[in-house]
Amino acid sequence: MSKLPNISTSIFTVMSKMATEHNAINLSQGFPNFPVNERLTDIVAKLAKENVHQYLPMSGYPPLLSKIATLVDDSYGRIIQAETEILVTAGATQGIFTTILTLVKTNDEVIILDPSYDCYEAPVLLCNANPVRVALNDDYTPNWATIEKVCSSKTKMIIINNPHNPTGKILTKSDFEALEILLEKYPDILLLSDEVYEYITFEEKHISAHTREKLLHRCVIVSSFGKSFHVTGWKVGYLVAPENLMKEIKKVHQFLVFSVNSICQVAISDYLDLVSVDEIGKLYQEKRDYFRQLLKESRFELMPCEGTYFQVASYAAISNENDVDFCKRLIIEHGVAAIPISTFYADGKDLKLIRFCFAKDNTTLEEATKRLCAI
Template sequence: MSKLPNIGTSIFTVMSKMAVEYNAINLSQGFPNFPVDERLTDIVAQLAKENVHQYLPMAGYTPLLSKIAALVEKSYGRIIQPESEILVTAGATEGIFASIQALVQMNDEVIILDPSYDCYEAPVLLSNAIPVRVALNDDYTPNWTRIEKACSSKTKMIIINNPHNPTGKILTQTDFEALEKLLLKFPNIVLLSDEVYEYITFEKKHLSAHTRTNLLNRCIMVSSFGKTFHVTGWKVGYLIAPEYLMTEIKKVHQFLVFSVNSISQVAISNYLDFVSVDEIGGFYQKKRDYFRELLQTSRFELMPSEGTYFQVASYAAISNENDVDFCKRLIIEHGVAAIPISTFYADRKDLHLIRFCFAKDNATLEEAAQKLCAI
């Protein structure tokens, strides 16, 4: 008997598999196809010959924990304790899974804002808890009245994703003020803030939960070196949480993976000595602007992209078919893979929108745009 009877193969796996089968350009899954910084690969090459291949401490490589604390202080002005408030995880997904498994009990409710990334619901269900899916407005702003109505004495956690995947939307000062008011009314709710794209923002500055003093004692922050440094396959993320929450999360983490692979942790720790995260937003903004420019003559309507490396587009002027079928046909007939936005909703709400990933080299974007503009 399945523990997850209603969860099938991820849409990302489906579309990437189809992209391979039909030799299509894969703008579906969110990973870069350009080279990693040579400074980082040089570090890895050197470390391969050194004694860094055995288990590291369960919570993370000690120098890396200190450098994460320094990065957070530099980025957000927040002082955190490396030994008790940081956990290096096997990607952000493992961090999210461990957090939910540790803190959510049977019959608790967890608020998930749709469209939502697909790794949130499964650990809630595996905790024998209840995911409560609440749709964002059609412009992807949070409807705080609707969110508050969904909260009750059973609500244990609210998950936010900022910058937001799949839409690229960024939360505002007003959003955080509304969230803080809501949490005042429900003092038992814990906030899980997924901010893996925190350094990939454009005209609007990313406003992090790290900067909200009223939230810090009940918030788990989720970050990703994989996203920040274009090494998604390394699967290295980290959590930051107050000690009373982190103690519980570490209990799950130690039996889930115990510790994250050693060479990646040491390499990232060394890399942080000279890399600047301040350059990342500008790098991806050029990618976003170039991709949007390439699609100017297409029949797609491009939605705002405030952060992440995703571009949402409407195909309403092209077809009336549902977004899953359109994406399949896009692969088969036109040779480009994208992700249908309806799959991020519990009710499969279909607004005729799809998501492209523009974290690709220029040649790939140009080839994809040529195909898309011919539709």
């Protein structure tokens, strides 16, 4: 008997498989196709011959933990304790899974804001707990009154994703103020803040939960070196949480993973001495602007993109099809793969919107948009 009877193959896998079968340009899955920075690959090449291939401490490579603490301080002005408040994870998804598995119990409720990343619900269900899916407004802002209505003594956690996948929205100061007022009314609710795209923001920097003093004692923050440094296949992320929560999360982590890839941790630790995270947003803003410019003459309507490396577009002027069927036809007839936004909703809400990933080299973006402008 399945523990996840209503969960099937992810839409990312489906669309990428179709893209391969039809030789389509894959703008569906969120990974870069351009080369990794040579400074990082040079570090890896050097380390391959050094003694860095055995287990590292369960919490993470100590110099990397120290540099994460410095990074958080430099980025957000928050002082954290490297030994007790940071955990290196096998990717952000493992960090999310471990956090939920640790802190959520049978019959608890976890509020998930739709459209939402598909890895949030599964661990909640595996805890025999109840996901409570609440749709964002159609402009992808949170409706805090609606969110408050579903809060109760059973609510254990609220998950926020900022910058937001798939929409590219970032939360405002008033959003955080509303969240803090809500959590004051429910002192037992924990916050899981998924901030894997924290360094991929554009005109406005995102407001991190790291900067919200009222939230720090009850918040687990998820980050991703894979996203920040264009090495998604390395699967290296990290969690920051107060010591009392982190102590429990580490208990579960040690039996899921024990320790994370050693050479990758050491390489990232060394790389942090050479790179500025300020470079990351500039790189992706150039790609966002180029992609939007190339689509200017298309029939797609481009939604605002404040962060992440995803661009949401409306195809309402092109077709009345549901978004899943449109995306399949886009692959088969036009040779471009995208992701239907309805699949990020519990109820399959269809606003005739699809998501493109613009974390691609310029040649790929140019050929993809040429095809899209021909529709």
